Amino acid sequence: MQYYLTLFGSLDNLLRMLKRETHLLSSDLNKVVKPNAVFLRECGLGNCDIAKLCIHVPRMLITNPDRVRAMVACAKGIGVPRGSGMFRKALHAVAFQSKEKIAAKVDYLKNTFRWSDAEVGIAVSKVPMLLKLSKDTLQSMSEFLVSEVGLEPTCIAHRPIMLTYSLEGRLRPRHYFLKFVKANRLLDHDWNYIYTVDLTENIFVEKVVRPHIEAAPHLAEDYAAACRGEVPTRFMFA
Known part of the structure; x- marks a missing residue:
């Protein structure tokens, strides 16, 4: 228990892990768990990264070390080298999937x-x-x-x-919004779609939606409706 508390950083993290992988405490600590943890550290993952990875992929620590090495090779095979900031997510993506x-x-x-x-x-x-x-x-x-x-x-x-990103909750509503303001010549900036979909919802509303409310008082309501999966009549174009 002390080893796992140190590895996962908190009792809450350990309990979350145990809920998802009940065999953790019965796995061989010295022959399986510790070698896997050491190898993952060699790949550039700290204890915090290992905890996050294992909460999503709970079998990672208790699987055969050779298989963990094979997963690391798969992550490298998709273009994400060991030690990179994206490595944990790459390992999560390929975990327990065949080549x-x-x-x-x-x-x-x-x-x-x-x-x-x-x-x-x-x-x-x-x-x-x-x-x-x-x-x-x-x-x-x-x-x-x-x-x-x-x-x-x-x-x-x-x-x-x-x-x-959510197609219905983010990508589609912002496309409808930009089509409307461009069609009605309400743009005071050259907003492009790529830029706007990257904005957080709060920033998009503040920087892109609100400046047009005076010219189109219904715009915020229509955008909110689009985010709920509705398509306001004003957002429809032939």
Whole structure:
């Protein structure tokens, strides 16, 4: 218990881990758990990183050390080297997935977004969790961002974080909003879609929505409705 308290940093973290992995306390501490923890530290992860990783992937510490090394090799294989700031997320993304399944998802990303080998490599290395998104989610994102918004595939490959945003709660409402203010010539800045979807909700409302309320008093209400999944009549264009 003392070892795990030190590793996970708090009793709360340890209890969260035990709820997800009941075999933790019965696993071989010296032959399995400690070697895995030592190896993960060698990969650049501190105790805090290991705790975060294991809360999401609770079997990581208690699996065969050779398999953990294989997972690290897979993370490196998707373009995220040991010691990089993205390594923990890459390890989370590939954990307990076969090489064949990872390769199939990479191919699906490539075909769905019409990316080159280089572009899919850039996207996955920047946001490894793309490998965890469902095919339906990725297909919907492609249809919206490429076909409706008109973004170039290479643009999405270099800003893949947008694929982790909510389609209905963030990406689509902001597209509707920009279409409306541009169509009604309300823009006082050259806001572009890529910039606006990266803004937090509070900042988007303060910097982009509120300045237009005097000219279009209904705008904040319409944007809020769009975020709830509704499409206000004023946001509809032929």
